[in-house]
Amino acid sequence: MPSAVGAVAEVLAGYDAVVCFGAPVFRYHAPSRSDFLRPGVSLYAVTDDPDEAARAPFGRIVVGDPSDALARLADAISQTDRPWPVPRAIAEADTTGPAFTAEAILDAIDRGKNDDAVIALEWTSADMLRDRLTITRAKSLFYPAAGGLGWGLPAASDCDSAALSGPSSP
Known part of the structure; x- marks a missing residue:
């Protein structure tokens, strides 16, 4: 994910919900005055850090064991025939020089x-x-x-x- 609030919001704009297990959700180092997520995008997270949950500016943040929560969720979800998403294609690097990209x-x-x-x-x-x-x-x-x-x-x-x-x- 990008390092600025607005850039993250842009990447996630096409989704209805964002779910995060065990990773910091609100860490950014590039300044931005943008909204954290676009309107209509919901955030759900499980963290074992109560301070992180308390600092969350929005979303439904649960304090608990992220690994246990993920395992329970995986057990509760029924199997699907939908294919896995195709990994993003990575463009060939420019090696024409003189500087390295x-x-x-x-x-x-x-x-x-x-x-x-x-x-x-x-x-x-x-x-x-x-x-x-x-x-x-x-x-x-x-x-x-x-x-x-x-x-x-x-x-x-x-x-x-x-x-x-x-x-x-x-």
Whole structure:
């Protein structure tokens, strides 16, 4: 999602409802005087952070375990024959030069990383380009919320320290 209120509202304008489980809903670092969502779009969220729920400017925010809520919702929803949405097509990066584009740089990183790579993406001007990175496992992409530079690398290092130390003994 973009980093400004109006830009997020624009992306979500075509939907009737937005549902969020366990992620901060109202973190933005680009200034905007726009509305959070367009009229007619409803917001529902489950967070384990009571302070976040209290700060929410609108929507129906429930305090609870997001994983449990998602599992319960999945059990309650009947199966459907509708196809999964088709992933967005990503345009080919401009590599004509002389300068490298943000898209070309992220494509090169994606092609060059191995399966064990952990990426700390703190390039806020490339925020909307993170879809160019192929992420196939949890805790392999870290990026700052609301433009908090300097957070991603320590977080990635801390989260993977157990993996680097090898298997634990029983």
